[in-house]
Amino acid sequence: MRRVTIHDVAGKAGVSAAAVSHAFNDPERLRATTVERILVAARDLGYAPNPHARALHSRRVGVLGVLFPQPIATVFANPFFASFLAGIGTVTDEQGIGLLTVTPLRGSLEHAIASAPVDGFVIIGLDERHGEVAPLRKRGVPFVIVDGDAQTASSVNVDDESGAYAAADLLLERGHRDVLVLTFETPQEHLDNPRYGVGGRRLRGYRRAFADRSLRLRSERLIPTPVTLHGGDEAFSAAWEGGTRPTAVLAVSDIIAMGALRAARRLGVRVPEDLEVIGFDDIPLAAASQPPLSTVHQPIPEKGRVAIRLLIRELDEGGPRERIVLPTDLVLRESTKGGSESGSKRSLTRAAENLAAS
Amino acid sequence: MRRVTIHDVAGKAGVSAAAVSHAFNDPERLRATTVERILVAARDLGYAPNPHARALHSRRVGVLGVLFPQPIATVFANPFFASFLAGIGTVTDEQGIGLLTVTPLRGSLEHAIASAPVDGFVIIGLDERHGEVAPLRKRGVPFVIVDGDAQTASSVNVDDESGAYAAADLLLERGHRDVLVLTFETPQEHLDNPRYGVGGRRLRGYRRAFADRSLRLRSERLIPTPVTLHGGDEAFSAAWEGGTRPTAVLAVSDIIAMGALRAARRLGVRVPEDLEVIGFDDIPLAAASQPPLSTVHQPIPEKGRVAIRLLIRELDEGGPRERIVLPTDLVLRESTKGGSESGSKRSLTRAAENLAAS
DNA sequence: AACCTTTCATGAAAGGTTTCAGGCGCGAGT
DNA sequence: ACTCGCGCCTGAAACCTTTCATGAAAGGTT
Structure with missing residues (x-):
């Protein structure tokens, strides 16, 4: 036929x-x-x-790719990414642009990138000098890096370090001295190098808060944890059963924090009376957890919106590269004592403001 | 360049x-x-x-579309869809196929469909005879319908009616006579016609359970509710403040049920002592809610997997049309009295089994 | 009636790839 | 001596659309 x-x-x-x-x-x-x-x-x-024939001629398909370094099932299971994609989606929907989620195919990210029929990429959680990203530059496919460093492309980041600092500082200010830190399961050298992604930058923020009070974040209090409810639960209960009795928890991700919350409840540890917990990200669920989670807010959908606008602009007008850093903000709910005041909203930079405006 | x-x-x-x-x-x-x-x-x-040139010639891009009738932001905000996409993603990742989420562009689903560079569609929550779907048939683009009726295409559904029946039956068996039913905000004629999607079928199941005990589900107990946490919260508190004092709640979706749970807690209504609640879907969060939510389980990721396998098979071999109905299963957790026994897992049909096997 | 402008429509080329049907050179079979 | 088959590679057609330059017809002016 x-x-x-x-x-x-x-x-x-x-x-x-x-x-x-x-x-x-x-x-x-x-x-x-x-x-x-x-x-x-x-x-x-x-x-x-026929979209292909049309694309072949006009060198435009009207589809943008969002590139994730992990399997697609992991992506959709993660509320952070859902929120990020939702932000991107508001822009693409209204601009009449399609959205392709690009993840490693049969384990090969390279293949996935090469065969994706898109006009450009938003790349999240992958560095520009990563082996799979470099060829894009050569091929002239525009991209924007999110949560990563970039010299030759625009990037969108969040002030991870300040946010982490604020969280740790609050706990130390309140006198906590035995703080359990639940980190990403990233290779050590990445955690130590702030250029390598969010994990390193957040940890650095925590550490600086300790250092500023002449304290030290001891490495046996640092627990690498899978970014799932189960991971956080497991990590906290394992520590507890190992005899550790922290009075506070810092988690680099809300999901992990919520897992810890669940474990604490099961173990009969009262939050916030016996244990104060602060997460990171402020995913939509954080406000609905039991008890509502104090966390470092980052504007997740805005991050997506800014990134995709930057990409579209580059595509349309070849606009200049930009390096955008969005603010973070400590939000206190009920997993810390003293209820729900919130940190001050810092103002966006002018460039970010224009791009974030809906 | x-x-x-x-x-x-x-x-x-x-x-x-x-x-x-x-x-x-x-x-x-x-x-x-x-x-x-x-x-x-x-x-x-x-x-x-060049993927376009290649596609032009071979008439294959290696990308499949998942078609949603609502804006993309809504899609990603909904854990049900996330779970569904994750199921689809496990298959496409391993088969080396890309995934394009297709949602109305600038409000036009028709335009979105026409311009999507894909080899076929999984269509969810939209009927085959919907105006936008029909042209696909004519153009020879294969598709599979999920949660909807289809004569000329394969379809994947879930036994909504039996699941709903089981939930309602349990509550009535336990003596509840004042049951609040939180439904989708679908036009009445759709709710009444079981061919028109899940909402109608679930409601029909509830109704049949009432009828089998010579009871009637009174229409003022039927509350159309947005499918959000907030929607469920709002709907329950509005009813409560209006003086209604139900002893049980049936919700057509877990999100709605969890919203009701939240409202109940705020209003000081104890669950399950004063109020028993049963949701629908069994999204991952349901087990983690406070208290853990009793609900009608449906195999969401399997639904995605089965649908996409059906589509791939049709693409590769022009396989026969199938009409698959996956089982539902009442899962009792702590939002109903008497703890956590679970209904019997009914076995899949043979055809569904082959497709569901990972 | 000749000429000029507009308006509407067309042929051909271009865009980058894959595939079909050979071509070339050479040794083996007849 | 001729053909065939083999291994390796190539030219050209096909895939379907858009765009550029151009042509034809229609209508108006002198």
């Missing part, structure tokens, strides 16, 4: 193929009656312009 | 364009040394085959 092409429509309407193309793309150039005739023929035949 | 093409590589490697093509697609046909030479040239130039 051959697919119906522009020529079939042309034949049926008694015009040339070019005329059919015009009827769809620039109807002004044709007489109204002709356009009508063509459109009717097209509908009868069930014709729709 | 011209993009590097197959001809550039051919020139550099001193072979024809066809040879380059073979080097990538069917290396066996070329001498090993030639392949090597071509690949080196390609890497030096930063060449990657």
